[in-house]
Amino acid sequence: MSNRWSINITPAERVARVAIGSLAAIAGVFLLGSAASTLVVVLELLLVLAGLDLVVTGALGHCPLYGRLGHVPASLKGRTS
Template structure:
């Protein structure tokens, strides 16, 4: 199985990533509605994008950075997914 399909995020971290990512997306969108400057808009768009990254990696269970670094959580060692 190719490395992009392997689950390399523990179940607890996955849940946390999904929750924090959803909050980031919602918070960024709420803040965007009242943005007053170009800098504020840029920062809020970055917040939404960071939230989307966390939400997607949490939902899929795969972090490309973890894969490149060879990181495997202790709870997943010895498991083939």
């Protein structure tokens, strides 16, 4: 049994996830500097974490939610890696 995750995200989606996730994480960190209330801080931390999640899943090429749902993009069906 292999411990390696299968790639279940297309190359275009991987690039988009890394780009959008990076922007979200940077924006969240930038906004944290001007946070005025606890609710705003929590929401901005969630933005940073969501951005980091997108970066990691994009870099790895594996989305755990896609894996759990059994989703494989049509362009990746039949590939073994």
